[in-house]
Amino acid sequence: MERNNNIPIRNIYYMLSYTYQTLNLSEYKQIGTESYENVKELYSEILSVGIPVLIRGGLSKDYISVEETSNVIKGKIDINSTIKKNALVTKKVAVIYDEFSENILLNQIIKATLVYLSRSNKISKKIRRLLYGMLPYFTEVSDVEIDLKLWKNVRYNRQNIRYQFIVDVCRYLYEQLLFDESSTSQMAKEAQDEQRLSSLYEKFIYAFFKRETKYGVSHPQIQWSVDDEFTDALPIMQTDLVLRKDKKTLIVDAKFYSENMVTRFEGGAAKQKSSNLYQIFTYINNWKKEPDETVAGMLLYAKTTALNQPNHIYHIKGKQIFVVSLDLSLDFRGIKESLLAYANQFFT
Template sequence: MERNNNIPIRNIYYMLSYAYQTLNLTEYKQIGTEKFENVKELYAKILSIGIPILIRGGLSKGYISVEETSNVIKGKIDINSTIKKNALVNKKIAVVYDEFSENILLNQIIKATLVYLSRSNKISQKMRRLFYGLLPYFTEVSDVELDLKLWNNVRYNRQNIRYQFIVDVCRYLYEQLLFDESSTSQMMKEVQDEQRLSSLYEKFIYAFFKRETKYKVSHPQIQWSVDDEFTDALPIMQTDLVLQKDKKTLIVDAKFYSENMVARFEGGMTKQNSGNLYQIFTYINNWKADPEEKVAGMLLYAKTTALNQPNHIYQIKGNQIFVVSLDLQQDFSNIKENLLAYVNQFFT
């Protein structure tokens, strides 16, 4: 996992830039020219710019359910709650109604993040003061305890999609600070680091080809080619990336692991990860291809520090499978060049 920590901060910034188009806004341009000591500084700087942008655009609102006792009938009367609270003694009833409010989960996460960051000694005093100064804009938002489980309940739509980048970065920074401060074992920290960067890596790869090429870019689910239409309990085949051009289709699966190849015993010969190879082979064989369509697969690994790295092309049952590794430590112009060269092997 040493490699993960050694990915240049500038390259993580570029990955974020592709994964989230928001970073192309004028307000963020200064970030691309600054130098950061660590990724925490990068995330904090992004939030220091991004949260004020959200505030200027107006905090999103949503309908939330409110329960209260009142002498005015509004919404629905809750008879059971009225009896339990003995509200009728005071000539009141329990009512339940919807209120259009800023007190929604997205704003609660941002407020909780601001509170956490304003007290953290892992970021500069200047940043702490800046985050503390943003809290008055969230006075109508309830305080919640910051917990990674909060993000599991986040749902986006056309009205709140502008929050996605900032809320994701809130999580990236919180995780980074949380595992720095906790007594979690080094192994667990490495696993969490891998998971976080794996998600960003997948988003970056997809967005890169969407922006930099003229291929048809998508990430569809592949349906199982069953004989009797019975698909109960079959796992979902969700692709990371599918590139198409001139009746050629390349199914790409992005892989970000601490180990790209495996050996049965220490010092033994390294082999491809069988699970990954079976996965991409299954994708190819279940893809519903047109009669003249040529289909291939690619396992696109992030390069590790291991001596042996995937760099192979297989011909299996009439289909090509490319297994390659991308060095995220090199200059970003070389990363772009490598990515384009990898897929051009198939399309040209």
């Protein structure tokens, strides 16, 4: 995707830094000073540093259910399984018990990723050797076939939240390599890139304002303002970001597309994407206002290479809607100044 290629790799690193506070650890400082030709190099380097950090902290454990035949009774006896396996002949019974083990999904994902990357010729030999050398620490972890479906079952809590950054980067890198090696059309690859960077862009915008400003920062669901309390089948209104200060509220929706505006025909006038305007206008109108509260909306696009970029302020039915585009090709100081200026348009 042409627009993605215009985002410096270092800025992707900074976006990751804000999204995942883990990158502020001293072990990662060197990564921020290096230059990388592509995101695969960046993700690979992060894993080569980050996985040892996890190992030094001790691999997470949890209780897992174990089923086996044994001559020692522990846990629960599975009568049906004992009969089916004819275990009594050898004076054993089938038992089910819980074991506190490292053999959990998070460790399985990391191990499967290490195996996959250590065999990939898309990764430098130096990194492959480093990753392969980490496998002995996962000898108690079962081998699983790496697949994107694995990540769908991941759940985080206070005990394993330190895994989130590394497990997410494992997915980013696996997806990148998977589509590089497949025969998928270039259009499909670009769509996948856009989806992945869109998710990171949304998380980055939220984390940036949380860290760099004193606004009240949240991303709540907005409830439909219905007259009869009937909300069955209505879509969820999940905000990307809500900024609040005094009696002012700004609802922000982050947008990352290959095209930010549309034309009906070649050479025609560029128009706003109607669905995005409808969405933010609906958010504003369903926000449960406090007395004397002023509510506005903002569509915060990532700037593309197209000539026409959103840069408008609309006043519709007494409501302000800001439509702006953030240039991710700037150095990070410029990105920071732009984001703060966009918010200040409304709050000052």
